[in-house]
Amino acid sequence: xxxxxxxxxxxxxxxxxxxxxxxxxxxxxxxxxxxxxxxxxxxxxxxxxxxxxxxxxxxxxxxxxxxxxxxxxxxxxxxxxxxxxxxxxxxxxxxxxxxxxxxxxxxxxxxxxxxxxxxxxxxxxxxxxxxxxxxxxxxxxxxxxxxxxxxxxxxxxxxxxxxxxxxxxxxxxxxxxxxxxxxxxxxxxxxxxxxxxxxxxxxxxxxxxxxxxxxxxxxxxxxxxxxxxxxxxxxxxxxxxxxxxxxxxxxxxxxxxxxxxxxxxxxxxxxxxxxxxxxxxxxxxxxxxxxxxxxxxxxxxxxxxxxxxxxxxxxxxxxxx
Amino acid sequence: xxxxxxxxxxxxxxxxxxxxxxxxxxxxxxxxxxxxxxxxxxxxxxxxxxxxxxxxxxxxxxxxxxxxxxxxxxxxxxxxxxxxxxxxxxxxxxxxxxxxxxxxxxxxxxxxxxxxxxxxxxxxxxxxxxxxxxxxxxxxxxxxxxxxxxxxxxxxxxxxxxxxxxxxxxxxxxxxxxxxxxxxxxxxxxxxxxxxxxxxxxxxxxxxxxxxxxxxxxxxxxxxxxxxxxxxxxxxxxxxxxxxxxxxxxxxxxxxxxxxxxxxxxxxxxxxxxxxxxxxx
Numbered sequence: 001x002x003x004x005x006x007x008x009x010x011x012x013x014x015x016x017x018x019x020x021x022x023x024x025x026x027x028x029x030x031x032x033x034x035x036x037x038x039x040x041x042x043x044x045x046x047x048x049x050x051x052x053x054x055x056x057x058x059x060x061x062x063x064x065x066x067x068x069x070x071x072x073x074x075x076x077x078x079x080x081x082x083x084x085x086x087x088x089x090x091x092x093x094x095x096x097x098x099x100x101x102x103x104x105x106x107x108x109x110x111x112x113x114x115x116x117x118x119x120x121x122x123x124x125x126x127x128x129x130x131x132x133x134x135x136x137x138x139x140x141x142x143x144x145x146x147x148x149x150x151x152x153x154x155x156x157x158x159x160x161x162x163x164x165x166x167x168x169x170x171x172x173x174x175x176x177x178x179x180x181x182x183x184x185x186x187x188x189x190x191x192x193x194x195x196x197x198x199x200x201x202x203x204x205x206x207x208x209x210x211x212x213x214x215x216x217x218x219x220x221x222x223x224x225x226x227x228x229x230x231x232x233x234x235x236x237x238x239x240x241x242x243x244x245x246x247x248x249x250x251x252x253x254x255x256x257x258x259x260x261x262x263x264x265x266x267x268x269x270x271x272x273x274x275x276x277x278x279x280x281x282x283x284x285x286x287x288x289x290x291x292x293x294x295x296x297x298x299x300x301x302x303x304x305x306x307x308x309x310x311x312x313x314x315x316x317x318x319x320x321x
Numbered sequence: 322x323x324x325x326x327x328x329x330x331x332x333x334x335x336x337x338x339x340x341x342x343x344x345x346x347x348x349x350x351x352x353x354x355x356x357x358x359x360x361x362x363x364x365x366x367x368x369x370x371x372x373x374x375x376x377x378x379x380x381x382x383x384x385x386x387x388x389x390x391x392x393x394x395x396x397x398x399x400x401x402x403x404x405x406x407x408x409x410x411x412x413x414x415x416x417x418x419x420x421x422x423x424x425x426x427x428x429x430x431x432x433x434x435x436x437x438x439x440x441x442x443x444x445x446x447x448x449x450x451x452x453x454x455x456x457x458x459x460x461x462x463x464x465x466x467x468x469x470x471x472x473x474x475x476x477x478x479x480x481x482x483x484x485x486x487x488x489x490x491x492x493x494x495x496x497x498x499x500x501x502x503x504x505x506x507x508x509x510x511x512x513x514x515x516x517x518x519x520x521x522x523x524x525x526x527x528x529x530x531x532x533x534x535x536x537x538x539x540x541x542x543x544x545x546x547x548x549x550x551x552x553x554x555x556x557x558x559x560x561x562x563x564x565x566x567x568x569x570x571x572x573x574x575x576x577x578x579x580x581x582x583x584x585x586x587x588x589x590x591x592x593x594x595x596x597x598x599x600x601x602x
Contacts, residue, residue: 263381267388270401272375272478 052217055280061217068215069167071274072116076169078269079117080177085264086275094313095210098239099123101306101315104206106132108159111204111229113194113222114212115163118174122183124206128159162204164192165212194222202231210239214285223298230320236300242307242314243287249310257282288314370483373476382409382479394534404475407527408489414525415485421564422488428567435487436571438471438494448574456581457574460501467507471497491566492523498570502582503555504590509535510543514551521559523566550591562586 050061059067075082083091098120104110106128112121165171171189178187192198194209194216207226216222226236244250257279265275286294288305291314295303300318307314369376377385389405397403422428436442448457464470474493480486496515503518505511513535520528536544563585573581582589 259378259381260384263384263388266385266405267392267402270399 053281053284055277055284065217067277068217071277072167072215073169074271075265075269075274076117076167076173079170079173082265082269082275085268086261090309091211094239094308095119095123097308098208098210098237098315099127101317102127102206102208102235102237104128104131104159106135106159108205109203110159110161110206110208111164111197111199112161113164113192113197113207113209113226114166114215115208115210116165116167116170116174116212118163118178118187118189120208120210121161121163121187122178122181124161124208125159125183125186158186160186160188162188162190162199164190164194164197166191166193195225196221197225197229199229201228203229204234205231206235206237208237208239211241213238213240214281220294220298223295223300227299227320232320234320236295236316236318236320238291238295238316240285240291240314240316241282242285242291242311244311245307246310249312253312288316291316370481371477371486373478374480374483374486375478376481377479385409385479390530397538400473401475403527403531404477404493405479406530407525408477408479410526411489412480412485414523415480415482415488418492418523418564418566419485419488422567425564425567427569428564431491431567431569432484432487434569436569437490438498438571440470440472442571443471451575454577454579455574456501456570456576456578459578460498460574463497463501467500469497469507488566492525495565495570499565502565502578502585502587503558504593509538510547510551513539513547514555517552517555518559518562521556522562522564546592554588554591558587 051058052061052064053059054064054067072079087094102124104124104127108128110121110124112118112124115121163171163174165174168191171191175189178184190198194212195218207230209222209226213219213222223236230236244253261279262272262276265278266272269275285291288307288311292303292305295316295318299320301321303316303318305314305316385405386409389402389409392399393402393406419432422432445461448461451458453459471494474490477486477489480489496519499505499515499518500507500511503515505514513532516528516531516535519525520532536547539547565585568585579589
């Protein structure tokens with residue numbers, strides 16, 4: 001009940017603040033004053049007053065969102081190539097681990113936020129389709145075709161993945177890639193802001209955000225939105241660069257991040273500063289424990305985290321109950 | 322492609338000292354960003370010595386030099402990589418060039434007044450009305466024939482001295498003027514010939530590398546032309562010509578091209594590409 005009222009009020013506010021809320025800053029101010037219809041400047045004023053970090057720089061929140069958008073607009077073309085170059089291909093393993101821990105079952109609905117070029121969503125669809133094939137092979141003795149029952153069961157167990165990203169360029173690249181790979185059915189591409197998702201409550205079984213949450217201006221809001229759109233029993237999973245505890249590895253990782261990655265960015269993508277921002281933003285992200293605390297504050301239960309590659313990447317998982 | 326518009330001459334009036342270690346002067350030029358397509362326009366502040374300056378450690382410069390060299394070889398159309406290679410390898414040569422400019426009275430004026438060749442600073446109508454054979458008219462013809470613009474110049478990023486960064490930028494701007502002065506088109510053969518000239522003139526490692534590796538992409542007939550006539554001519558002129566960076570080109574548009582060549586001690590090219598174009602070659 002409360003959820004649908006919130007939705008109605010939010011929709012009304014959206015209608016009246018259409019021009020303001022459709023800017024890329026996407027700040028949704030949750031205090032009561034912002035439901036005022038008289039002045040549309042409430043959102044942007046609040047966002048300009050609060051400051052946050054953009055890499056090692058301090059900027060206003062409105063400014064951060066704009067600059068992050070520009071960064072990803074610039075890097076979209078070479079995003080996948082750069083990922084492979086920077087992580088020496090290991091990012092593929094991290095994403096595979098995410099899927100294995102997720103272990104989705106056929107019929108699950110995935111929302112991949114900040115999904116950009118669609119790596120997680122495509123893996124998800126491959127995984128559930130493989131699971132479905134295995135199940136069918138186990139259940140159906142060889143030689144028999146599918147019955148009407150089987151076909152309707154399949155329909156009900158058809159999984160779907162929604163890739164949501166604030167950046168149109170990244171989505172465009174992702175869609176092109178998926179089309180090239182032949183993954184089309186069950187996949188949809190939606191422009192949306194993690195702080196204010198364009199979905200109803202209780203829609204998805206799994207919410208993932210891989211290497212995206214550190215770019216969100218208000219992480220607490222993104223977590224609340226994640227809780228909202230998940231079904232009860234749904235799972236939130238987050239892959240993100242985190243703190244390396246081993247001091248030797250940490251020194252090597254820092255040296256590599258700051259010395260080599262911007263150079264790779266300049267040479268491969270012709271863009272030093274965007275990659276400088278990326279490595280700085282990793283350092284500003286809360287560590288494993290802190291992020292776990294943020295998830296619990298947002299209302300997730302059974303929050304766990306696993307370190308990958310010595311803490312370079314952390315996988316956080318929580319449930320909506 | 323984005324470009325800056327320098328709306329006023331730099332207000333560098335304080336030129337009393339000639340020390341080689343100049344402290345970073347706050348820039349007084351107005352820079353308007355008209356089109357924010359390029360990545361480097363995302364960041365509105367700069368904490369280097371000049372707009373666009375990226376501070377790098379020697380290790381990073383070495384990596385950049387190697388990386389940009391590899392990419393530039395693989396894809397010569399990555400002009401930004403050629404530019405980065407030039408910046409990361411040319412420090413000593415830039416100092417030498419700057420000193421040559423300082424020792425020449427006209428070059429000193431260029432260093433002081435810091436002219437920049439941009440579409441916005443060129444009076445195209447006036448240049449088009451100049452007589453044929455004048456430097457300005459021929460330069461305009463070169464831009465039109467080859468469909469290039471002076472604004473597609475890569476920014477200087479990795480040079481750690483503000484004045485040397487200007488010398489580098491001026492070198493890039495003067496490159497097109499070299500094409501006009503030498504009468505070379507922008508095809509591979511013409512570019513290699515200009516590179517040979519520039520390598521002999523400036524000694525920039527990037528030019529030398531381009532001069533050595535450029536010919537690898539030419540067919541046999543052009544290679545022959547390069548080694549028998551164009552090449553020796555370009556080298557000879559490179560060595561004997563006056564320092565091309567020391568000329569205040571912006572004040573010489575109405576000068577006759579032949580006269581300018583004589584002044585710079587550049588002989589006309591052995592092959593006339595303009596005639597060939599007219600014959601529909």
